[in-house]
Amino acid sequence: MNVDKVLDAKGLACPMPIVKTRKEMKDLESGQVLQILATDKGSKADMTAWAKSGGHELLGVQEEGSVLKFWIKKG
Amino acid sequence: MTVKAMTAKEVARKVMDNKPLFILDVRNGDAFADWKIEGGNIQYLNTPYFDLLDGVEEVASELPKDRDILVVCAKEGSSVMVAEMLDEEGVDVAYLEGGMKAWSEHLEPVKVGDLKNGGELYQFVRIGKGCLSYMAISGGEAAIVDATRMTNIFLDFAQEKDAKIKHVFDTHLHADHISGGRSIAEATGATYYLPPADAEEVIFDYAELVNGLEVAIGDARIEIEALYSPGHTIGSTSFIVDDQYLMTGDILFIDSIGRPDLAGLAEDWGGDLRESLYSRYAELADELVVLPAHFMIMDELNEDGSVAKKLGDLFKENHGLNIEDEQEFRDMVTKNLPPQPNAYQDIRKLNMGKITPDEEVQREMEIGPNRCAVR
Known part of the structure; x- marks a missing residue:
């Protein structure tokens, strides 16, 4: 998948993964893709709900060991 | 700015004594619908923390003045953030220490x-x-x-x-x-x-x-x-x-x-x-x-x-x-x-x-x- 920027939010607890993702997202152009790495298990449901409420598209989620990988396309 | 914590034990006492409480639950909608703090005299508002990052003025206007307000999330972090934002707006609130995890374990x-x-x-x-x-x-x-x-x-x-x-x-x-x-x-x-x-x-x-x-x-x-x-x-x-x-x-x-x-x-x-x-x-x-x-x-x-x-x-x-x-x-x-x-x-x-x-x-x-x- 084509990724325009990567955000490493590993080791951060809620609400920081979303706070940082939101900040990064602001600097991207519509249609660009941000990849986020996180270890907070709650971020799976929250990232999904946040993307939806913000009008972004969650392209995919992958779990690799303890790390969650998200791909979000800016809306 | 530090805001007050309310322990799961204090919340349990309120629930068992049927005392009034207003819960602002800042978890995502699915988590709230699935499981929340129940009680006979509790009023609720569910607004996810990620919808409050731009400010809490709107949600503050929906909070009552005549009962204790408790901000709740899964583990505590987001509820502390939201409680601090509300505190800066002059709203008197507490957060649930340890979040729903502590509530589950009490x-x-x-x-x-x-x-x-x-x-x-x-x-x-x-x-x-x-x-x-x-x-x-x-x-x-x-x-x-x-x-x-x-x-x-x-x-x-x-x-x-x-x-x-x-x-x-x-x-x-x-x-x-x-x-x-x-x-x-x-x-x-x-x-x-x-x-x-x-x-x-x-x-x-x-x-x-x-x-x-x-x-x-x-x-x-x-x-x-x-x-x-x-x-x-x-x-x-x-x-x-x-x-x-x-x-x-x-x-x-x-x-x-x-x-x-x-x-x-x-x-x-x-x-x-x-x-x-x-x-x-x-x-x-x-x-x-x-x-x-x-x-x-x-x-x-x-x-x-x-x-x-x-x-x-x-x-x-x-x-x-x-x-x-x-x-x-x-x-x-x-x-x-x-x-x-x-x-x-x-x-x-x-x-x-x-x-x-x-x-x-x-x-x-x-x-x-x-x-x-x-x-």
């Missing part, structure tokens, strides 16, 4: 009654998840039934009461919560009992909890007698304590009955469940006070916070005990069942000793309500 001990010659019986109300555990104490000895994962609470309580824990029972192999029974037994040298029919796959040693087993605690010889009552699981066993109390496990609750499907055999066990409820329990004295292993709704709590009711009253009032038609009963307990408890298959494996995840993972597994009943 146990409130409630005395349910006296036993012969100065003995006492306590119920431990896990108010966030609806689990109930018991400790009978007599003459410096204690027996525990259906202990939860938070074993220190039981160990400390027994120590405060100067009681040595002698017997630890699980009424059945639990699927909704992680049993603390085995580790309490290991820590104290007590005997840990499980019904053998539920324990075919367990990988540790246990004593067999079988029909008619009798143990006694203390000089007053408080009797605890096992009564085989399958249906929720094939091994499910009840206890009659001091000829006064009937501990029903997950077979009979105050306003519902046990579900027979969590080990995958609803069709087979529906008949057992009916026989336990409609034959075995029907033969017992109406005066026995039923003490279940769960509650589902706050209405099942008595005014003192206990969950207990006479068997005779349940035979009159509990819908699940009043279905004459056998097929209708079978349909009710096998069809249109509510969703299963979170991670119930892994919880069963853990309770068999097959897996031992670390504490944080165990906490995650226990998220949500118990969901052991069918109404």
Whole structure:
């Protein structure tokens, strides 16, 4: 998948993964893709709900060991 | 700026005393819909924290001025952030210390009654998840039934009461919560009992909890007698304590009955469940006070916070005990069942000793309500 920027939010607890993702997202152009790495298990449901409420598209989620990988396309 | 924390214990007191509270729950909508702090005098607003990052002015205008406001999230972090933002707007709020995880783990001990010659019986109300555990104490000895994962609470309580824990029972192999029974037994040298029919796959040693087993605690010889009552699981066993109390496990609750499907055999066990409820329990004295292993709704709590009711009253009032038609009963307990408890298959494996995840993972597994009943 084509990724325009990567955000490493590993080791951060809620609400920081979303706070940082939101900040990064602001600097991207519509249609660009941000990849986020996180270890907070709650971020799976929250990232999904946040993307939806913000009008972004969650392209995919992958779990690799303890790390969650998200791909979000800016809306 | 620091904002006030409210502990799970303080919230539990408010719920049990039916005090007014306003909860601003900042978890995502699905998590809130699935499971929240319940109470008769609680008002709610659910706005996810990620929708509040641009400011809280709008949500602040929806908060009441005449009751305490508690901001709640899963683990605490987001609720602290939102509480601080509200504080800066001049709104007086507290956050729930430890979030819903602490709420899930809080146990409130409630005395349910006296036993012969100065003995006492306590119920431990896990108010966030609806689990109930018991400790009978007599003459410096204690027996525990259906202990939860938070074993220190039981160990400390027994120590405060100067009681040595002698017997630890699980009424059945639990699927909704992680049993603390085995580790309490290991820590104290007590005997840990499980019904053998539920324990075919367990990988540790246990004593067999079988029909008619009798143990006694203390000089007053408080009797605890096992009564085989399958249906929720094939091994499910009840206890009659001091000829006064009937501990029903997950077979009979105050306003519902046990579900027979969590080990995958609803069709087979529906008949057992009916026989336990409609034959075995029907033969017992109406005066026995039923003490279940769960509650589902706050209405099942008595005014003192206990969950207990006479068997005779349940035979009159509990819908699940009043279905004459056998097929209708079978349909009710096998069809249109509510969703299963979170991670119930892994919880069963853990309770068999097959897996031992670390504490944080165990906490995650226990998220949500118990969901052991069918109404």
